[in-house]
Amino acid sequence: MELANIEQLIEKYFDGETTLAEENELRTYFSSSTVAPHLEQYQTLFQFFVREKEAQFSPSLSQKTKNKKQMIGLGLAASLVFFAGLLMFLPINSNPKKESVSTADLGQFESPEEAFEETQKALALLSSNVNVGMKSVNYISEYQNSKNLIFKK
Template identity: 40%
Template sequence: MELDKVEKLVEKYFDATTTVAEEESLRDYFSREDIPAHLEQYAPMFQYFAVAKEERYTKKLALTKTPKGSFRTLYKWVSVAAVAVFTIGVYFYNSTPKPVTLAEEFTPEEIASAQEALALLAINFNKGTEQLYHLEEFQKNTNKFLTKE
């Protein structure tokens, strides 16, 4: 094979545009002993491809079946149970009712009587706080006499 033709084929090989027949001719060329010095770097690669093409795996592969109670079966049943629980939850879901205002729940008479009762409570509460003010004044005066300031 001519040297310039081999160089062009190597270029085409690295550009990934060679045919199977051209790759075979390159393997044949680089399997020879008299390779030019500038192409010797490619020889081990093409020699490896020629040897690797003939390799075969001869050991037997042990193909085992998975047991019936495997993880895959468990996974299927767990997913079925999850869907069932979700469906039951959606069926029995009670949405929260719309909040009811006081005007909708009680009559105007009931609201008025409640306001009246709260007003009486406020009046009595204020009377109690007035008594506390007098008690506070009494406490201050007592402390003056006891400590004699």
Template identity: 40%
Template sequence: MVLNNIEKLLEKYENGETSLKEEQVLKHYFTKDNVAPHLEHYKPMFAYFLGNQQEQFTKDLPLKTKRTFNYKWLSVAAVAVIMLGVYFTPITDTNTCKENVVGTFCEPEEAFNEVSKQLAMISNHFNKGTSTVNYLNEVNKGTATLNYLNEIENSTGIIFKTNEY
């Protein structure tokens, strides 16, 4: 009678229709030593469930989630600010000349003279820099001479190799 009841409970258990009390009866039956031989293969499963029920989780769980800053939205906001700045900048008349603004010239001749002066200064500094690098030409001449020595060495190597045969 008990074995018949256990088999019915196992069938309900496999179909997922058992209650917690019925599962407890099954766990209790399979932890005993006198289990029917044809039901022995269920014993490790219920022993595992019973042992697993004794385990406890001891680690602390953080309740606050870490917030990550999304840099994509920062770039979108930066583009929006730039676009608004471009849109709302006042349009100035380019024909009017302001004497007090630094780096601007009202007369084209003044601008040309200033540009010429700046280019002359850049040219002067560039020429000083190239004069300090002229010694590299002497190094190139020395390497050309060494190439002649390599040709002589190659020809003597060919001569000595043919003599060995």
């Protein structure tokens, strides 16, 4: 009769319907050495609860504070690293005068004829690339025409 009662209590336990007294009864049953073989799978669960209930928290962290000299040394080292990093990213200019930039660097030309020739070269390059793109559009329009012939609306 006790085994049937334990099985019913387990069912109630996993449904969340047991009282504290019934849960204590389950803990004492699974703590004993006479557990039915088909219920041994639950034994470790209830033994875990018993062990964890008895566990005590013991803080193992040391609350030792660092002395003042160490903190000052760490602050100085951090500021030294900060300023060294800052100096790495600042631009170093040995000649404080502003250097004049040549007109060739800016893409400017001396004569209008030279500018006209360069403009024609640039437009020819643009035109050739646009023509390649237009060939692709022609393929798409051919595809559309073929599709309309096959799939008539």
